[in-house]
Amino acid sequence: MITREESESRISTLQRQLKGKGLDGALFIFPIDVYYFAGTRQNATIWIPVAGEPILMVRKSLARARNESPLTDIRPFPSSKEFASALPAEALKIGFTYDVAPVQQLNFYAKMLAGREFVDISPLNREIRSVKSTFELQQMKRSGDILSSIFLNVPGFLKEGMRELDLAAEFEYRLRKAGGEGYVRMRAYNQEFFGGLAVSSGAASYGFLDGAVSGKGLSNTSPQGASLEVITRNVPVLLDYCGVFNGYISDMTRIYVFGAVDPELQRAFDLAIEIQAYLQRELKPGVICEELFLNAVEIAEQGGFGDKFMGMPGEQARFVGHGVGLELDEFPVIAQGFKVPLQSGQTIAIEPKFVVPGKGVVGIENTFAVSPQGGIKMTDIPDGITFLP
Amino acid sequence: MITREESESRISTLQRQLKGKGLDGALFIFPIDVYYFAGTRQNATIWIPVAGEPILMVRKSLARARNESPLTDIRPFPSSKEFASALPAEALKIGFTYDVAPVQQLNFYAKMLAGREFVDISPLNREIRSVKSTFELQQMKRSGDILSSIFLNVPGFLKEGMRELDLAAEFEYRLRKAGGEGYVRMRAYNQEFFGGLAVSSGAASYGFLDGAVSGKGLSNTSPQGASLEVITRNVPVLLDYCGVFNGYISDMTRIYVFGAVDPELQRAFDLAIEIQAYLQRELKPGVICEELFLNAVEIAEQGGFGDKFMGMPGEQARFVGHGVGLELDEFPVIAQGFKVPLQSGQTIAIEPKFVVPGKGVVGIENTFAVSPQGGIKMTDIPDGITFLP
Known part of the structure; x- marks a missing residue:
């Protein structure tokens, strides 16, 4: 288990970096990236806004993610139609890990979030974790x-x-x-x-x-x-x-x-x-x-x-x-x-x-x-x- | 070791499928995909044209790939400037595995092969191998x-x-x-x-x-x-x-x-x-x-x-x-x-x-x-x- 303080510290470090790059938030889909911020390696995607609370959206297992993660907003993975409204409308520039995310995954998220811009934050992510x-x-x-x-x-x-x-x-x-x-x-x-x-x-x-x-x-x-x-x-x-x-x-x-x-x-x-x-x-x-x-x-x-x-x-x-x-x-x-x-x-x-x-x-x-x-x-x-x- | 006949049979099955889809060839970069066609799981990329001989381009280890693979055209991985000329100029529609290829990899190849079109062949690839x-x-x-x-x-x-x-x-x-x-x-x-x-x-x-x-x-x-x-x-x-x-x-x-x-x-x-x-x-x-x-x-x-x-x-x-x-x-x-x-x-x-x-x-x-x-x-x-x- 990672503590709430540990998770918050990691997230606030990321948020400072996102702010410095002019990004409105980041979506992480790679298992160990999700774990690093959320404390759970269930099948999930985490949205971390440049300020405020992250949202952990879980495909499987929601029950287990809730037991493991110190985050407060943990929900089922939204339907494709509802995904866009889970993120704030003003979040237009979104960080994404191009080093590990398959093209199909980027296309999947980009389609649901049409009109928003995706930016590669692979080096930033790895630097934080180092x-x-x-x-x-x-x-x-x-x-x-x-x-x-x-x-x-x-x-x-x-x-x-x-x-x-x-x-x-x-x-x-x-x-x-x-x-x-x-x-x-x-x-x-x-x-x-x-x-x-x-x-x-x-x-x-x-x-x-x-x-x-x-x-x-x-x-x-x-x-x-x-x-x-x-x-x-x-x-x-x-x-x-x-x-x-x-x-x-x-x-x-x-x-x-x-x-x-x-x-x-x-x-x-x-x-x-x-x-x-x-x-x-x-x-x-x-x-x-x-x-x-x-x-x-x-x-x-x-x-x-x-x-x-x-x-x-x-x-x-x-x-x-x-x-x-x-x-x-x-x-x-x-x-x-x-x-x-x-x-x-x-x-x-x-x-x-x-x-x-x-x-x-x-x-x-x-x-x-x-x-x-x-x-x-x-x-x-x-x-x-x-x-x- | 896979035999030349085994490799040729796999490649010709793929070539028939590529032809049916109107593609000029396919680039495989995922290790087990490369192995399936080339018989080696060294760090390499394989170009398979819709007709003719494949080219295995090896990052590491070239010596080992040459020992393991029954293919005839096995070369060092070209420089970024030379990559485009390794492929036939008339190959304009290229299959690629969007299910496993990270965005950075697609961008890397798309930049070297500017002007050519990439097409997702993930299902086709998995069907052949099944x-x-x-x-x-x-x-x-x-x-x-x-x-x-x-x-x-x-x-x-x-x-x-x-x-x-x-x-x-x-x-x-x-x-x-x-x-x-x-x-x-x-x-x-x-x-x-x-x-x-x-x-x-x-x-x-x-x-x-x-x-x-x-x-x-x-x-x-x-x-x-x-x-x-x-x-x-x-x-x-x-x-x-x-x-x-x-x-x-x-x-x-x-x-x-x-x-x-x-x-x-x-x-x-x-x-x-x-x-x-x-x-x-x-x-x-x-x-x-x-x-x-x-x-x-x-x-x-x-x-x-x-x-x-x-x-x-x-x-x-x-x-x-x-x-x-x-x-x-x-x-x-x-x-x-x-x-x-x-x-x-x-x-x-x-x-x-x-x-x-x-x-x-x-x-x-x-x-x-x-x-x-x-x-x-x-x-x-x-x-x-x-x-x-």
């Missing part, structure tokens, strides 16, 4: 704590000779029993993510996933994450998993190996730790995201691993960190072209990784909160490679 | 066989006193080890699904999910499926799970109980079996979907359970079956308003269920293939309630 409240930071820390506890247990269930898939199953089983909600929300078009990656081979570490490591997966329809490959001696195992608790996603990566790692991979890993330390120090309000990325690339290059940073040559991702919260791919992105300053309370997964073709994948990932003192680690267990006998 | 090829029916049967094998093992891991969540974790663990790919694709806006439902309480069986039973879930952000409620004696446990193998989804439900079921619930269950038997007989080409739904409602009403059919009073879903394949919610839908005839080779999950407030949820679900002899069961294990000591 800054977490105290309540949200607590949720993120709790998510990070539970996920961390599963990572700490990996040496108890990771066995030499098991398939990547077996390791994934063992990890996911424990995560689920610990209350993991499972479904990892992503906003970007064309992305999908099932819980995490258990990858031990550097050979097929690339794919559609916007990240350094994809994994081979189980088929061409699910070409990411664990495969049927067997985990063998002296080959690092990369575990990159998300925990979802009360909707809040923590994201972390650790490396495990039976025996030893190749010296080149160890050097790459040490470089990843160095990059993470640099970024953690700089996760302060006002620092420009793009500069962090370019400096991370610089460290990788000076370390002699520039062409293996964030993916194998030709498949390199152009980022080193991403906002995370109710979605896995929130703002800000620590990436080229992202010339915006960090803000206190943003939560960011920092994930410097290296792919050394033929040898394997190594790296580190933790979720941090931006603060005046630098990044506060929300996934607070040791970073080093876990060596198993 | 009819499965021999290869696809084999995939569906394999998916149903593996999923069935997990259901047969439930008595070995379902324990009195465990939480719904524990049961979900045990089921999902075995499904994953058996090769389950996990991510269940849904097309409908505002729907999400994480593998399945393990629900023992009738109290919170409603929610945003378009189905008879939602489950309470673990939080307001994930309000479906297993909760922390404990499984107790004489209360039926409903397990509704999807298996995803090589992308193909099978969908089934079975009921388990420690001790006995309330006689009213047993009557409701028997009625579900009766409705399923009726529907299975009628799953023949030419039969109208809506009539099947209305007749199912009639049987439920005559049995005295009309107000509890497909959900509790006030929360009833208006369907009794749905197409299933690469997505959980394919065409056709056995629902009111769906006045189209069944076609041979369509695969449909039939799921008559009843919710008796205060007592529990019961029902059955199997995936069938439409054939001249009626529905062929792809999830072929006994339907009855499993009574545990």
Whole structure:
């Protein structure tokens, strides 16, 4: 449950932004956007006027939305004829999330609200959500704590000779029993993510996933994450998993190996730790995201691993960190072209990784909160490679 | 891998439909649509002209797309300036999937292809995919066989006193080890699904999910499926799970109980079996979907359970079956308003269920293939309630 104060604070932040853009209100139809403002993820649309009370219009389940949401005006979804009159007649400029709303949805609302103008507020919406409240930071820390506890247990269930898939199953089983909600929300078009990656081979570490490591997966329809490959001696195992608790996603990566790692991979890993330390120090309000990325690339290059940073040559991702919260791919992105300053309370997964073709994948990932003192680690267990006998 | 013949057959079916609608071609950008025609689910866009060879334009990973797809023209995604010239100049009317394409995506392509007309081909696309090829029916049967094998093992891991969540974790663990790919694709806006439902309480069986039973879930952000409620004696446990193998989804439900079921619930269950038997007989080409739904409602009403059919009073879903394949919610839908005839080779999950407030949820679900002899069961294990000591 989110409190009325939490909901009101989010809504008033949005209303200030709408006012600044000269908009009369916004309609949100994407489930997690509705949840953020209304505290319920039932099938509903929320109208938030630039001033005054929002209206939550619910398709299914109205009873459940009323139980869950702290809002006061919660109604059945109006008929097409009545929809226009649910909104104030003077609301002519309406914000809408063009990043996730299908064309059919915009057409549906635009037809009912003929004569009013729709304006894309996708970036504004994502910017608001990137800054977490105290309540949200607590949720993120709790998510990070539970996920961390599963990572700490990996040496108890990771066995030499098991398939990547077996390791994934063992990890996911424990995560689920610990209350993991499972479904990892992503906003970007064309992305999908099932819980995490258990990858031990550097050979097929690339794919559609916007990240350094994809994994081979189980088929061409699910070409990411664990495969049927067997985990063998002296080959690092990369575990990159998300925990979802009360909707809040923590994201972390650790490396495990039976025996030893190749010296080149160890050097790459040490470089990843160095990059993470640099970024953690700089996760302060006002620092420009793009500069962090370019400096991370610089460290990788000076370390002699520039062409293996964030993916194998030709498949390199152009980022080193991403906002995370109710979605896995929130703002800000620590990436080229992202010339915006960090803000206190943003939560960011920092994930410097290296792919050394033929040898394997190594790296580190933790979720941090931006603060005046630098990044506060929300996934607070040791970073080093876990060596198993 | 899909073969060149399989891909060519799908593409030529589409081309005939495009020709019939006077379109010059279609652009597909939704991952599973691209996969269906191209055999790869990398991040790519496919141009399929009304006649001639398709072009697969790949953002990431080009190398992997080339390994996976049987198509011949596979290229890097063009720059914005070059995109228009990748398509034939005479292609002026272009099909696009407005049901799933975000507004930003349509705007992106419409800007690059200024002067050309975009036409919504969402229904056409779903209709084509609803009819499965021999290869696809084999995939569906394999998916149903593996999923069935997990259901047969439930008595070995379902324990009195465990939480719904524990049961979900045990089921999902075995499904994953058996090769389950996990991510269940849904097309409908505002729907999400994480593998399945393990629900023992009738109290919170409603929610945003378009189905008879939602489950309470673990939080307001994930309000479906297993909760922390404990499984107790004489209360039926409903397990509704999807298996995803090589992308193909099978969908089934079975009921388990420690001790006995309330006689009213047993009557409701028997009625579900009766409705399923009726529907299975009628799953023949030419039969109208809506009539099947209305007749199912009639049987439920005559049995005295009309107000509890497909959900509790006030929360009833208006369907009794749905197409299933690469997505959980394919065409056709056995629902009111769906006045189209069944076609041979369509695969449909039939799921008559009843919710008796205060007592529990019961029902059955199997995936069938439409054939001249009626529905062929792809999830072929006994339907009855499993009574545990």
